Amino acid sequence: MIKHIRFFLMLLLLILGMTSCSSKSYFKGEFQVVADNLNFPEGPAWFKDQLVFSNCYGAWIGHIWNETLDTLLHAGDGLVNTNGTAFDKEGNLYICEYGKGSILKFSPDGSLQTLTAKDHNGKRFNRPNDIAISQSGDIYFTDPKSYDPNICDGRLLRADINTGETIQIIDGLQFPNGLCFSPDGKSLYIGESVNKNILKMTCESDDLDTLITLPGGNQDPDGMDCDVEGNLYISYFGGGKIYVVSPEGKLLDSLKTPGRKPSNVEFGGPDMKTLFITECETNKIYSIRTMHPGHKK
16 A cells, blocks of 8 residues: 555656646746836837837837937927837837827938828727737737727727828727737737737738637736747736737746736847836836747837
8 A cells, every 4th residue: 555655656746747847938037127217108119229118108208228218209299198119120110199099100310200090981090009010011000999898899900101091900899909910920919908818810811810818807918029939928917917828829828027017018139038028007117038039020
């Protein structure tokens, strides 16, 4: 009897050891503070050696270069409330200006203009939230309105990067929020805050499926980004976590953040293995190192 018990315990320890060895963390090291004393930071975007982000309630956009924070744009330039940002390959910065209900374009020469404020039917945007640029150069952005499980009035839109002509791709969404493309550009991921879904749209056909439904409660999927393996890194606002989800919809890892309100994430750094996290409870931007690099947009 004692031999059987010993054998069972040894087998159990072996299984636990194998499980421990096979578990994989997607993060390493400790959090570093990149910027503080902010007012609802959001919408980080990396280009070459700089990080740009929205200071939503402060009506300015920050610029971090060589570990130095400076103001890139502010209320005097006409900003009200900005959110998601994204760079194209030429260094133009596209900005979700939800205070005005428009998409702005800030060029490397310092000029700021409204790219679009209405769809092709003349309907004004509600409150553009997050933005991503396809491999072909088109701009996609989420346009939420009501935060209500009984009202589905959020939209996904696409704008021509040259003309600003904008068409509605999907409607009937429940507060569409974070947005990013897969590394191959064939899929677009959309976070629906109200129902905690991460949606996957096939770009060729605009077909839409649910990739994963995250835990419920007073927490929402917010901004997200992909690594080179195609894994999604999803900020869970109110839940105090970053979730890592595979392209097949499997939950791979989770990371507890310093505050409960991580709002967005962006890969950057010289080797693209630094994940920048905007966090709205502590009103700081953090960075942490990752095992896999983010894909270059």
